[in-house]
Amino acid sequence: MTIKFNPILGTLILVVIVTVLLHVCDAQGGLRVVVIVGGWKPITNLTDPEVVEIGKFAVDEHNKEAKTKLEYQEIIKGESQVVSGTNYRLIITAKDGDSPHNYLAEVWNKPWKKFRNLTSFRQCTLQNGEEKCTFT
Numbered sequence: 001m002t003i004k005f006n007p008i009l010g011t012l013i014l015v016v017i018v019t020v021l022l023h024v025c026d027a028q029g030g031l032r033v034v035v036i037v038g039g040w041k042p043i044t045n046l047t048d049p050e051v052v053e054i055g056k057f058a059v060d061e062h063n064k065e066a067k068t069k070l071e072y073q074e075i076i077k078g079e080s081q082v083v084s085g086t087n088y089r090l091i092i093t094a095k096d097g098d099s100p101h102n103y104l105a106e107v108w109n110k111p112w113k114k115f116r117n118l119t120s121f122r123q124c125t126l127q128n129g130e131e132k133c134t135f136t
């Protein structure tokens with residue numbers, strides 16, 4: 001018994017193979033995107049308990065370091081970056097006595113090592129009466 005080459009079936013098999021290959025290429029394209037992770041991404045939910053915890057930590061830690069008594073109020077903007085843990089950049093409103101101010105805080109969080117460090121904390125500067133509060 002001989003197997004006769006069927007051109008229609010052959011074409012069909014070829015189409016299937018090409019389609020599979022294209023999908024593999026797609027998957028690799030997707031992987032390349034994953035590798036780019038490390039860029040800063042906006043935090044969409046600023047009331048996420050995890051994010052709020054980071055914000056409160058930043059204010060508490062700054063109070064300890066600078067012997068201030070800032071009172072955490074809320075986060076008004078945030079970005080995060082995945083780098084051996086997560087880096088957070090937050091703009092936090094905190095009360096300094098009676099007057100609320102905005103602060104830029106950077107926190108590095110490595111939950112599996114229970115490591116969390118406030119790497120930067122500064123008040124947003126006023127320029128011509130306008131608050132300059134941007135992530136650099």
Ligand SMILES: *[C@@H]1O[C@H](CO)[C@@H](O)[C@H](O)[C@H]1NC(C)=O
Nearest residue numbers: 044045046047048049050051
């Ligand atoms: C943000 O997170 C909080 C707590 O997980 C949740 O209750 C709230 O619905 C979320 N908001 C949005 C807009 O996803």
Ligand SMILES: *[C@@H]1O[C@H](CO)[C@@H](O)[C@H](O)[C@H]1NC(C)=O
Nearest residue numbers: 108115116117118119120121
């Ligand atoms: C935490 O961050 C501060 C400020 O960048 C730095 O001086 C300190 O060494 C860091 N601590 C650890 C344990 O990495």
